[in-house]
Amino acid sequence: MIKDERLEQILEHVSRVRSVSLTDLSTSLNVSEDTIRRDIKILSDKGLLKAVRGGAVAHSPIPHHYRAREKHDMAQKRIVASKALHFIKDGQVIFLDGGTSIQALAELIPADMKITVVTHSFPVVSVLEDHPTADVIFAGGRLCKTAFTTIGYETIKAFKNFRADLCLISVCSIHPSMGLTTVDHEEAQVKRTMMEMAGQTIALSTMDKLNTAESYYIGPVTDVDIIVTDTEPNDERLNVYKQAGITIF
Template sequence: MLKEERFQIILKQLGIDQKVYLAGLSTLLNVSEDTIRRDIKELADQGLLKSVRGGAVPHSPGPHHFRDRMLYDNDQKQIIAKKALGFLKDDQVVLFDGGTSAMLIAQMLPKDLRLTVITNSFPIASLLEEHEHVEVLFAGGRLLKNSFVTIGSDTVQFFKKFRADICLLGICSIHTELGVTGPHYEESEVKRAMIGASKEVIALATTEKLGTAEAYYVCPTDQLSVIITDQPADNDEFKIYNDLGIRMV
């Protein structure tokens, strides 16, 4: 069998099972585990999957630049944002990260809702400038240009000063075993600081991001209080997250 044929089978199997193992692929393709390991490394180098110990999982789908993400899965993100509004009450302190779903929530905030919003997102801070009853605290730092957020040690230290009621966390990838991960090291560091500064962490994720992984670790999956998706909460595929004590919405 040609290498390219093995690649197609590996990717097809990954799409079906959401995780593949060296031993299973070795048996399926009748080649050694070392050959499968090299195949997975080459596919990972091409950005087609994420190599993990003993096998591989999918990468998170979709673009990484903020402008491109604004248009990607917008209908699904609208659903997520409307669900998230139900968690916001007067006089809460809420952390908004720089995700496009969080930005949609900021756009939808009722005009009479009183909040203190803490964010490192330039677009969200700009949107809330006109909201009469929302106080905005902005985290300074170095600009991450493809996400329009601040990052770096100053940003991390800023978030450590707070004990917020809720963190609205845009998610790139969630995997029950590998945790919450992201594609950028310093942005993942900031997300980790935001989680540590919050009583409740609400993850905002389209369903295609579940069961995927990126390179940089943020937190264990069971550190999330709630995962809001674009699908009904009683979806059978969500049981694995319910078993971790996470409320699916």
């Protein structure tokens, strides 16, 4: 096994179970504890996890690393993405948020579609860079090294220069009374701005994000016009959102 592979696996493992011991990793990856110790040093130097005595823990308030989310639940995310795709029409100006669901959506946009995309997500740009007719505008700002997006004042200012027909955001947590929340303060501000500057907001959410809440408030659930999930629209768990006047797909 090559070193980078091991580092990835350690990261993935830590982001799943939050804390892990040297001995566990040593046996499961089949290398000595010294090596694991050195690996953890490398990862903690990059700020991707926190080294503690005897092992490592995930960085508490910092969102999980994009690479770890990348392969998680990909099938569900594609279902959500393909449903959301129907709302995108030729000629529109569209805001695309970060996140793996949105990336999956970007991958599905037909090659002959003429749209203007404004995004703060590097993976989305990476996908659309090959798109022949999409006009892509990147909302700059400070690099968020874990989510592969930009955040902060500059990003917000960039989005404020546009009026979008459609805003597609990825949901971190959504709750009937607690509203839309996320794990990072600045990310919350960016999402709020995106929704403000768009005519219609569509939230992409897999069922596991529903009825959960995080620390930072984005806005009430009524800020979104449509929720797209990976289940049937008549699923009873969605009734509470329908009652709030939100369309479900």
